[in-house]
Amino acid sequence: MGQNVLLFMIDRKYLISLIAILVLAVLFVIAIAFSPDNKTNEENKEETCEEKCKGVESCLQQCADITANLATLNNDVSGCDRIQDLVKRDECIRNVGLKVALNTGDETQCQDENCRSAVLLSKAISTKDSSLCEQITIEAMKTDCLNLVS
DSSP states (O other), X not given: OHHHHHHHHHHHHHHHHHHHHHHHXXXXXXXXXXXXOOOOHHHHSOOXXXXXXXXXXXXXXXXXXXXXXXXXXXXXXXXXXXXXSHHHHHHHHHHHHHHHHHHHTOGGXXXXXXXXXXXXXXXXXXXXXXXXXXXXXXXXXXXXXXXXXX
């Protein structure tokens, strides 16, 4: 009888070990089954705004506007280069240039006369210097400048 009790205890330890191993194996299989898929780099790559548009023109215009706004917000003219629409790209470059020029007070950053005049107007107003108004070549802006500074 002592031998049967010993066998029962060995069998019981064996049975507990076997159950523990089975539980771990089941947990491992469940963990693998519910883990995120291991996709290739190409599958994980996020689509660009333009790719998500699938050629819809209004969507593409919104993508260009978003890109232009981000470039202007970040003073990053290189961001404008990602805009496919040439007119919007040029507008983005002008807007970034205008913002940089206004922030620095340096009209040499400008690409067009509107920007240059806007910088001169800003300087004239902040310094109350009407001689800067005289340098503005856009007549309506020059008149406004003189009225604001005087």
